[in-house]
Amino acid sequence: MVRFENVGLRYGMGPEVLRDISFSIEPQSFQFLTGPSGAGKTTLLRLILLALKPTRGLIDLFGHDVNTIQKDTLTALRRRMGVVFQDFRLLEHLTTYENVALPLRVQGRDEASYRAEVVELLRWVGLGERMHVLPPVLSGGEKQRAAIARALIMQPDLLLADEPTGNVDPSLARRLLRLFVELNRSGTAIVIATHDLALMDQFDSARRLVLGDGRLHIYD
Numbered sequence: 001m002v003r004f005e006n007v008g009l010r011y012g013m014g015p016e017v018l019r020d021i022s023f024s025i026e027p028q029s030f031q032f033l034t035g036p037s038g039a040g041k042t043t044l045l046r047l048i049l050l051a052l053k054p055t056r057g058l059i060d061l062f063g064h065d066v067n068t069i070q071k072d073t074l075t076a077l078r079r080r081m082g083v084v085f086q087d088f089r090l091l092e093h094l095t096t097y098e099n100v101a102l103p104l105r106v107q108g109r110d111e112a113s114y115r116a117e118v119v120e121l122l123r124w125v126g127l128g129e130r131m132h133v134l135p136p137v138l139s140g141g142e143k144q145r146a147a148i149a150r151a152l153i154m155q156p157d158l159l160l161a162d163e164p165t166g167n168v169d170p171s172l173a174r175r176l177l178r179l180f181v182e183l184n185r186s187g188t189a190i191v192i193a194t195h196d197l198a199l200m201d202q203f204d205s206a207r208r209l210v211l212g213d214g215r216l217h218i219y220d
């Protein structure tokens with residue numbers, strides 16, 4: 001579903017942050033993306049999300065070359081990807097329920113057609129009791145799970161999560177990992193960017209994409 005061939009990226013006139021990156025993400029696969037701080041994990045995720053264009057090389061996303069993609073195709077491809085940002089990006093004036101339902105509302109869907117779906121997803125992430133409160137009242141871990149639910153409501157083919165356990169204690173990190181593994185078993189491809197070694201060790205059969213010095217090393 002994602003293929004990079006000799007991709008390079010530099011910001012403005014700066015040095016190349018990513019150099020000759022080649023790899024693929026297969027449907028229903030699970031991988032960690034890791035490497036030291038500043039290695040380019042977020043940059044790589046932003047390339048997949050079409051938030052950045054490569055300076056050189058080829059990126060193929062769901063069978064489309066991102067360099068020649070039309071704007072309407074771009075929107076359709078973005079919809080196939082769910083993303084959990086490092087800083088959650090929840091809207092503070094909307095309840096947990098409303099935040100998670102927002103992508104559906106934006107699509108113009110009628111609330112009656114999705115209410116049960118949103119409630120079920122919120123229960124699945126353990127926020128059944130917190131759906132009517134505003135984000136400032138949620139704990140870090142609850143915000144994290146709300147952000148995950150919002151990324152999942154559109155049933156993406158690919159879920160990208162940037163440091164999803166960065167702000168939670170180890171026991172919640174384990175629960176979140178179980179959530180991602182369960183989701184993967186139901187068919188979603190997953191990329192988790194993290195430098196949490198303990199987290200990766202809990203799922204050591206997962207593929208590891210390791211960034212360092214602008215290059216990518218793959219451990220299957």
Ligand SMILES: Nc1ncnc2c1ncn2[C@@H]1O[C@H](COP(=O)(O)OP(=O)(O)OP(=O)(O)O)[C@@H](O)[C@H]1O
Pocket residue numbers: 011014017035036037038039040041042043044195
């Ligand atoms: N908008 C930008 N403009 C210029 N340089 C940038 C920009 N964003 C990131 N960089 C640089 O690109 C490099 C890679 O950054 P990136 O955020 O992708 O790394 P990371 O591996 O996600 O780091 P962390 O683990 O700390 O989040 C860093 O040297 C960073 O300073």
